[in-house]
Each structure stands twice: as structure tokens, then as C-alpha cells.
Amino acid sequence: MSSLPYQGRHYAGRHRQSRRARLPRAFSSSFVLPTTAAAALVVTATGATMAESAPAPLTLDLSGQQTALARTEQVADDAMVTDLAQRRQASSMQTAALQGRVEAQQRAARDAKRKAAAAAAARAKAAREGKRWVKPIRTGTRTSGFGWRWGKTHDGLDVGAPTGTPLYAMSRGTVISAGFVSSFGGKVEIRYWDGTVSWYAHMSKISVSEGQSVMPGDRVGSVGNTGNSFGSHLHIEIHPTGGDNPVNPYPWLQKKGILVG
Template sequence: MRRTTGKHAVARPRTHARALVPVGAVALAVSLSGSVAAGSATAHSEGAQTQAMALIADRGVAVGAAAQQIAITPDFATAAVESAIATREQGAMRAQRATQERVALAKRKAAAKAAAAAKAKRIAAAHRWVSPVKHPNLTSSFGYRWGRLHAGLDFGAVVGTSLHAMSSGTVTKAGWGGGYGMKVEITYWDGTVSYFAHMSQINVAEGQKVAPGEFVGKTGNTGRSTGPHLHLEIHPKGGDPVDPKPWLAKHGLKF
């Protein structure tokens, strides 16, 4: 009569309790947990064990008392307890795993979002456009003069005024350019090529990478020039020069 009091049976370590569960009851418990079809040789019904599980696991009724209440054997009730505990543990583990996976996924998503934002910021910074001179003073526009195309804009500036790369790009020419005098050509990230002509000083070399606003040299009066100024040409995709005015306006630059 050592298992007539349910309190005693419930308080027992689970491994011990399991050892006392008869084979038939274990089979039933397994069938109740849903993995094996019902049909055990024992007389106890599935409903009785479900009832036992509810009494023992949910309401804390002792195994023996529960068994008596539903008129099943204590062994059968013990199997119900085992089954209920196992089911709950599995459920708790699944819930914990799901939570961990949700947290990990949220972390991965946040990291990816931050990386994308940082990349977008880097690209925006690298692709911004800046004026070649700080205070542009337009003195001559694009167009034909006495049958000859003036292929850029002239900005009056004292000799030695700093000139800046207009965006990220590569210096594709740096040196003497005939009528252009000392000239720097920069090919930007979008394929646009700028000419800075009549310079007094060149501070970059061919092949050098430049960032938006990077110092490349100084204005001057070299080549075919009638006074100190920057002659600026814009060659989209390296092709024929276009009027820089609408191009500058489109890129948010003053002239």
C-alpha cells in the first residue's frame, strides 16, 4: 500500500516514478501524447487518462487521490503524470526555442537594416556634388564667339584660388593642355568628366582618386587666357561638352 497516497507518489523523483509505471500504462501514455494510435490492451480509456492528467497536472490533485476519483489504478495515474510533465516540458522548450529564434531574427534584421543605412549614407556622401570654386563669379557663358565655341563657363578668380573636385572620381589628366594651359580632367563616378583650365598649380596626379570637395590645385592665367579665371567644362560620359549651367543647376550647384 505504499502508493495509496498520491502525495507520496507525486513527490517522488520522476525517474523513480517512471520505473514504477507498468509497460501497458506507458504505452497508453504514449498513445495519449499523440504519437502512437490508441488501442492498448488495458481497460483504461483515453478519456480517463485525460481526466487524470487534468486533475493531477492542472489542479495539483495527488496521484492516488486522482486515481481513486476516476476509478483507475495508481500506475495508470502515474503514467498520466509522466505524460503530462513530458508534454509540458516539450512545450516549454519549443516556446523557448521559438523565442530565441525570434530574438535572433530581430537582431539579424536590425543589423542588416543598420548596415544598409550606413552603406546608403556612405554612397550619398561619395556621390554628392560640390562647386569647384567656393564663391563662383561667372564672367563668361557657354556658346559661340565669333564662330568659335566657348565650350564652358568662366569664373573670374584671383590667381591662387583653390579648386575642388566636384564629386568622387579619378584624375584622368593632369598637366599642360595647349590653349587650356595647365589643366585637370576628373572622371566622376557617373562618367561625367570636368575640365579645370588655365590653372597656376596642379596638386593631383593622373590616376589619383579624389573625394567630393578635395583640393586639386589653384586657378591661374595659363594657356590662351586674357585674365585670371577658371574655365570649367562639363563632358557627360566623357563626350562632347555641354552648357554647364543647366548641368550645375540639375546637380544643385550655384554659378
């Protein structure tokens, strides 16, 4: 009765024919049963009707072992299909992840490019508008700071430098005062675009006049030792709101990146 389970598979499972066709030739021939045995098996398996018609040994040899093989193949196929599906899924997930990373990188690159372009545009605009800041003097030594000194407040920063050392406008602005004042000696006041007013004092030479527009780095005169001065130096004061309210030039210059000395 070992062939009973096969019956259903054999007749109902014609879709498996292509699989049977792939069986090795040697397998079929070596398992051909004698006709009588075959006939008996057919009767057992399929009933009288089948036995009366000519039973075919080729049908009979598709019995126990072959069924088992077919099942094994089926199981193996199923496993392979499952494995393939899993691999495809894993592969597509990896592809998606990779694509995501590539897109993120592309986005980051685009953002960086956009930011760089915006920064460059801002710098170009600032340069066009003269809004950059430059050092008032290129070389020198800070000799005296802002604060209490010799019984009174020192409202500026002193930078020692040889007489004749060039002095420059720190940014775009207008000269609001230029001339010789008793204690300050040669003095130039510039109001910049942001409202800040700078005072340069003890100058030996003044090369701008009141009302003149200046751009960053424009020459305004030279270092000197005029007025109440003990040695050639630049006395620089910073008045952020334009009134006579000086602040310590050191942090102000430092913040602008134009600290001298």
C-alpha cells in the same frame, strides 16, 4: 368597466412588481377604496371566484390611474432605453472614428519616420561612397557662358576669380589627365563615378596627378591665367559621356545644386 384592461396586466404582468414597489407610499394610501366598492370592482374585474376569496383593497387600488402611470413609466422607460441605446451607439461610433484617426496619425508618423530614416540612410550611403556633389570653386563671378563667342564655340563656363583660388573635385572620381596644355594652360580632367568628365583649365597650380583617386571637395589645384586666357579665371567644361562632347555647364551644375558664380 374602466378596470377591465387592467386585469390582464395585473395578473399576467407580475414582472412589473418591482416597478409597483417603487410607487410612492402616499399614492397607495390615498386611493384605497371602501371595502364594498372594492369587492364590487374585484367581482367586475376578476369574476366570482375572486370576489368569494377575501378581496384585498391593496390589490384594488392598483386600478385606472396606477395602470396609466405604469404605462407612462413603461413608455418613459422605453424612451429612455432607446435614448440610451442611441447615445451608446453614437458614443461607440465616435470612439471608433477617434480611434481610426489616431491609428491613421500613428501610421502617418511611422511612415514619415521610416521615410526619414531611409533618406538619412541613402545620404549616409552616398556620403560613404562619395556620391555627393560639391562646388568646383567656392567664390567667383560667371564671366562667360557656353556657346558662340568671338567667331567660335565656347565649350565651357568661365568663372572669374583671383589667381590661387582653390579648385575642388566635384565628386568621387579619378584624375584621367593633369598637366599643361598649350591653349588650356594648366588643365585637370576628372572622370566621376557616374561617367561624367570635367575639365578645369587655365590653372596656375595643379595638385593632383593622373590616375589619382579623388573624393568630393578634394583640392585639385588653383585658379590661374595660363594658356589662352585674358584674366584669371576657371574655365570649366562638362562632358557627360566622357568623350569630347561638352554640354552647357550651367544647367548641369544647377541640377546638381552646385552652380558657381
